[in-house]
Amino acid sequence: MNKKIIIISTLFIVLIVSSCKHANQSKGKTDNGTKAGKEVSDVNQTMNTPKQIIAKPEMPVLCYHRIKDGKKGDYTVSRATFSSHIKMLADSGYHSILPLQLYDYLVYNKALPEKPFIISFDDSRVEHFALAAPILEKHGFRGVFFIMTITYNKKNYMTKEEIAQLSKAGHTIGLHSWDHTMVTKYKEATDWQKQVVEPKKMLEKIVSKKVEYWAYPNGVYDHKGAKDLSKHFKLSFTLFSKRDSIVPLQTIRRIIVPECKPQELLKSIRRAFKSK
Numbered sequence: 001m002n003k004k005i006i007i008i009s010t011l012f013i014v015l016i017v018s019s020c021k022h023a024n025q026s027k028g029k030t031d032n033g034t035k036a037g038k039e040v041s042d043v044n045q046t047m048n049t050p051k052q053i054i055a056k057p058e059m060p061v062l063c064y065h066r067i068k069d070g071k072k073g074d075y076t077v078s079r080a081t082f083s084s085h086i087k088m089l090a091d092s093g094y095h096s097i098l099p100l101q102l103y104d105y106l107v108y109n110k111a112l113p114e115k116p117f118i119i120s121f122d123d124s125r126v127e128h129f130a131l132a133a134p135i136l137e138k139h140g141f142r143g144v145f146f147i148m149t150i151t152y153n154k155k156n157y158m159t160k161e162e163i164a165q166l167s168k169a170g171h172t173i174g175l176h177s178w179d180h181t182m183v184t185k186y187k188e189a190t191d192w193q194k195q196v197v198e199p200k201k202m203l204e205k206i207v208s209k210k211v212e213y214w215a216y217p218n219g220v221y222d223h224k225g226a227k228d229l230s231k232h233f234k235l236s237f238t239l240f241s242k243r244d245s246i247v248p249l250q251t252i253r254r255i256i257v258p259e260c261k262p263q264e265l266l267k268s269i270r271r272a273f274k275s276k
């Protein structure tokens, strides 16, 4: 495991979490920009180089874990806080986009709606289905749910049917490994088989779609892991660590959203992603 990367990631996370404190404004509504995007892609089917991808403005990507009352910590927000975050994003004119839109934007310069952002959820918690998804849908948002497949049908975690329902409702289902082992620990082909290949296949069976997105367990990665993941996924999501200049698509940054006021979240988004 690369200690340096862990330390740097941790520092960034601490920085972002502790900086969740001020305000930012935004507005405007369009649909998902597919039409405009198609026009662009018709004239430009050449893939952007890693350097071009890194040079593009970064999209805000949020990461939630637990949504639960009475439990404090950077990985838990209360139900009321979560609702207030989503309402603020909607009222501020943000539009949720799906990972495929982000991929098409980064690789083919396809257009995005105004104020785009991605909202993601890690670890397959049952409240992601029961609480988060309905709130997102109420505001016309769709999210990305990263599943750790060891949790299928376990207490407090989503069932296979619930995962399938999220997908049917227009959310994206991604993989978060089999049992949360970090990518830097996959040494043998059998590790890749167990943590990536097999769970990906199972998840695809559940949602009847290709699973093309990955979230790194603990946000930890190294160059080799990122490069190897590019054989399996269109995009992989880290927490807020330095992007890999050779495989930037496999090191898309997210910020962990802690318990904080909506205006503090806006400030964090603006600061982390230089978003307007």
Ligand SMILES: [Zn+2]
Binding pocket: 122, 123, 176, 180, 217, 218
């Ligand atoms: Zn996780």
